[in-house]
Amino acid sequence: MIENLRTEVEQICKSCGNDRTKMMDIVRQVQEKFGQVSSEAMDVISQSVNCTRVEVESVVSFYAFLSKTSKGKVVIRLCNDVVDKMAGLTPVAEAFKKELGIDFGQTTPDGKITLEYTPCIGMCDQAPAALVNDEVVTYLSTDKVKELVADIRKHYDPNKLKHRLGDGNNATDLVHSCVHNGIRKKGRVIFSEYKQEAGLRNALAVSPVEVINEVKNARLRGRGGAGFPTGMKWQFTRAAEGTKKYILCNADEGEPGTFKDRVILTERADMLFEGMTIGGYAIGAESGILYLRGEYAYLRKLLEKVLKDRRDKNLLGKDILGRKGFNFDISIQMGAGAYICGEETALISSCEGLRGDPKTRPPFPAQKGYMGCPSAVNNVETLCCVARILEMGAAWFAEVGSKGSPSTKLLSVSGDCRLPGVYEFPFGIKVSDLLKEVGADDAQAVLVGGPSGQIIGPNDYKRTICYDDLATGGAVVVFGPERDMVKIAAEYMDFFVEESCGYCTPCRVGNVLLKKYLDKILDGKGEPSDLDFLKSLGESIKLTSRCGLGQTSPNPVLTTLKNFRSAYESKVKPAENKFQPTFDIKKAVAVHESIANRKSVIFTE
Amino acid sequence: MAKPKVATASLAGCFGCHMSILDIDERILKLIELVDFDKSPIDDIKKFTGRCAIGLIEGGCANEENVHVLQEFREHCDILISVGDCAINGDIPALRNNIPLKECLEEAYLNGPSVYNPEKTIPNDKELPLCLDRVYPCHEVVKIDYFLPGCPANAEIIWQALVALLNNKPLDLPYEIIKYD
Numbered sequence: 001m002i003e004n005l006r007t008e009v010e011q012i013c014k015s016c017g018n019d020r021t022k023m024m025d026i027v028r029q030v031q032e033k034f035g036q037v038s039s040e041a042m043d044v045i046s047q048s049v050n051c052t053r054v055e056v057e058s059v060v061s062f063y064a065f066l067s068k069t070s071k072g073k074v075v076i077r078l079c080n081d082v083v084d085k086m087a088g089l090t091p092v093a094e095a096f097k098k099e100l101g102i103d104f105g106q107t108t109p110d111g112k113i114t115l116e117y118t119p120c121i122g123m124c125d126q127a128p129a130a131l132v133n134d135e136v137v138t139y140l141s142t143d144k145v146k147e148l149v150a151d152i153r154k155h156y157d158p159n160k161l162k163h164r165l166g167d168g169n170n171a172t173d174l175v176h177s178c179v180h181n182g183i184r185k186k187g188r189v190i191f192s193e194y195k196q197e198a199g200l201r202n203a204l205a206v207s208p209v210e211v212i213n214e215v216k217n218a219r220l221r222g223r224g225g226a227g228f229p230t231g232m233k234w235q236f237t238r239a240a241e242g243t244k245k246y247i248l249c250n251a252d253e254g255e256p257g258t259f260k261d262r263v264i265l266t267e268r269a270d271m272l273f274e275g276m277t278i279g280g281y282a283i284g285a286e287s288g289i290l291y292l293r294g295e296y297a298y299l300r301k302l303l304e305k306v307l308k309d310r311r312d313k314n315l316l317g318k319d320i321l322g323r324k325g326f327n328f329d330i331s332i333q334m335g336a337g338a339y340i341c342g343e344e345t346a347l348i349s350s351c352e353g354l355r356g357d358p359k360t361r362p363p364f365p366a367q368k369g370y371m372g373c374p375s376a377v378n379n380v381e382t383l384c385c386v387a388r389i390l391e392m393g394a395a396w397f398a399e400v401g402s403k404g405s406p407s408t409k410l411l412s413v414s415g416d417c418r419l420p421g422v423y424e425f426p427f428g429i430k431v432s433d434l435l436k437e438v439g440a441d442d443a444q445a446v447l448v449g450g451p452s453g454q455i456i457g458p459n460d461y462k463r464t465i466c467y468d469d470l471a472t473g474g475a476v477v478v479f480g481p482e483r484d485m486v487k488i489a490a491e492y493m494d495f496f497v498e499e500s501c502g503y504c505t506p507c508r509v510g511n512v513l514l515k516k517y518l519d520k521i522l523d524g525k526g527e528p529s530d531l532d533f534l535k536s537l538g539e540s541i542k543l544t545s546r547c548g549l550g551q552t553s554p555n556p557v558l559t560t561l562k563n564f565r566s567a568y569e570s571k572v573k574p575a576e577n578k579f580q581p582t583f584d585i586k587k588a589v590a591v592h593e594s595i596a597n598r599k600s601v602i603f604t605e
Numbered sequence: 606m607a608k609p610k611v612a613t614a615s616l617a618g619c620f621g622c623h624m625s626i627l628d629i630d631e632r633i634l635k636l637i638e639l640v641d642f643d644k645s646p647i648d649d650i651k652k653f654t655g656r657c658a659i660g661l662i663e664g665g666c667a668n669e670e671n672v673h674v675l676q677e678f679r680e681h682c683d684i685l686i687s688v689g690d691c692a693i694n695g696d697i698p699a700l701r702n703n704i705p706l707k708e709c710l711e712e713a714y715l716n717g718p719s720v721y722n723p724e725k726t727i728p729n730d731k732e733l734p735l736c737l738d739r740v741y742p743c744h745e746v747v748k749i750d751y752f753l754p755g756c757p758a759n760a761e762i763i764w765q766a767l768v769a770l771l772n773n774k775p776l777d778l779p780y781e782i783i784k785y786d
Contacts, residue, residue: 583741
């Protein structure tokens with residue numbers, strides 16, 4: 001048995017060239033094959049790729065989809081995002097527990113099915129949803145759980161699950177998924193008709209510098225949320241010293257409530273790869289990497305097929321479209337369940353086969369990125385925009401939108417609204433107009449930009465969605481009048497506590513403290529001074545954290561404190577004495593009372 | 606006018622911070638001109654004689670008696686200060702926090718390599734205070750007004766803090782004595 005494992009793991013390492021930087025691929029394959037990356041397997045990997053054992057273990061212990069201990073052949077990961085909770089997660093979770101006879105975090109006694117929670121899987125518009133290995137199941141109900149578990153027990157093979165098929169490419173054999181695209185509004189850039197290859201041909205007809213200038217003229221800004229000018233990023237990467245350069249596409253769409261890249265990857269993969277190829281040409285790269293989040297593994301076959309077709313058509317490969325000397329190809333790097341890898345330097349770490357730790361900046365990726373080479377990391381939607389800019393021209397692109405934020409933006413809307421889904425709107429749309437469109441007339445609050453963005457109330461509905469006002473990577477979550485905003489903030493803090501990489505103290509400890517104080521307030525034990533403490537702690541975390549995660553993670557608390565102050569104030573009251581209401585002496589001595597078999601004589605009542 | 610009173614206690618600590626109080630050297634003479642000591646191991650007064658201006662707490666809470674003393678201090682002192690890392694973080698006593706209490710007791714009294722205990726008994730006299738499920742830093746049990754870190758807290762810091770509080774002036778400490786890395 002052990003020898004068998006050794007041979008197979010060695011085989012996997014060999015198929016990855018015994019290359020230490022392919023660690024993610026190696027451990028993912030081992031996990032898939034054996035349901036775990038055991039201690040023995042880690043030894044074999046470290047010997048095969050010639051690295052220390054702890055380097056392997058640091059990767060395995062970091063990513064949620066990898067585990068040292070054995071998991072079932074089938075792993076059910078139920079999404080416990082805030083939106084799923086609003087859509088009725090609790091009875092669904094109970095149904096899973098009942099049908100499987102186990103709790104979350106456990107495996108059935110026969111070792112075949114493991115049940116877990118997982119943060120946002122990008123299906124908020126069809127919540128509650130879950131992953132069954134790589135397969136997605138949506139619109140879960142207690143009845144559906146019953147059927148699903150019975151179905152799994154027939155064959156223990158997620159590929160054989162019976163389900164309806166979604167629309168568009170979801171229904172193809174390559175995807176074969178029940179996911180719906182949910183495209184509610186088609187705008188002029190991403191979801192309108194476009195001419196394949198036209199953008200790439202136009203780009204190759206001019207010099208790389210002219211391509212960059214065209215992108216600059218279009219004033220394209222990064223669609224991930226931060227809004228850095230894409231042309232400038234490419235200019236820096238092109239100008240940076242180094243013979244090898246890379247373009248990386250960030251498809252690690254993990255911001256809770258965001259799912260627009262899912263739809264692009266399903267329906268506009270060609271446009272995305274075209275944009276990447278243009279980017280490769282512009283910055284002088286021969287390789288591109290699509291970093292695909294582990295939750296979207298169900299799209300991998302489709303994406304590989306699109307890449308193959310493009311190679312067959314000479315849209316990838318050597319001397320692309322007859323342009324002598326322009327060689328470019330794209331590979332897919334799978335993630336393994338880590339929100340932090342959406343941060344560009346953490347994404348690079350992950351591509352290099354390391355833990356998804358953010359890197360210290362500077363140097364910026366444009367100077368020293370993937371494998372120390374100049375690299376441009378761009379969002380999925382940004383690269384699609386590039387393809388359209390080169391096809392239709394900068395002027396056409398910038399015709400719509402607002403002054404500082406030209407063109408359109410995909411918004412993924414979910415929560416308490418009648419029409420959740422993906423909307424392509426010109427930048428500058430008012431929140432109130434958006435709410436009308438999505439069928440949310442009585443919204444108490446709107447989360448713009450995911451939990452790392454801000455939660456606003458009706459006073460701010462006249463504001464507009466654009467980089468200069470309410471910036472967003474695409475997430476819009478609506479909260480109806482009956483939601484408790486303090487509880488919502490606490491639930492989002494759960495997410496950040498889980499996803500903090502743990503590298504720096506303000507984020508690792510600070511987020512836990514924020515959550516603790518929110519729980520205290522929700523428990524009715526809060527006092528007015530706790531609100532000031534939350535504010536000052538939140539601001540310290542933002543100021544002193546090392547990367548974007550900690551610099552934004554207190555936002556759910558800080559923005560609700562500002563915009564929903566009364567929700568907090570109604571829950572706190574001045575303290576009666578200077579004892580901590582959260583300390584329970586009876587509970588604290590109970591363990592020793594039972595061991596010693598006597599009662600406390602100091603604290604008698 | 607009567608001098609303001611100061612009380613001190615060592616909970617789950619090593620008395621190192623109290624040694625640090627004594628480490629203010631000859632200034633202790635100046636200190637007793639400024640204040641009277643109330644309940645404190647320094648003068649061995651066991652019970653509070655009245656209201657105190659300042660309470661200094663060394664050590665965290667490991668057992669019910671620690672909690673009782675700390676709550677008593679909170680009731681009697683206008684200003685309560687956590688002195689040293691055990692009071693602030695639990696520190697060395699809190700190393701047991703990830704081990705179940707039963708295992709801790711068995712290791713200490715039955716299984717430890719240097720234990721001589723032919724009776725195989727774990728002390729359980731009713732006079733012995735019950736241990737808490739884990740060691741708590743003081744501010745998790747009662748509200749603490751100020752924190753003086755260090756292991757032990759530096760004598761200079763304790764002195765400066767007391768003088769500043771008694772004169773109602775801000776504390777101005779040089780960077781060298783408040784950096785801990």
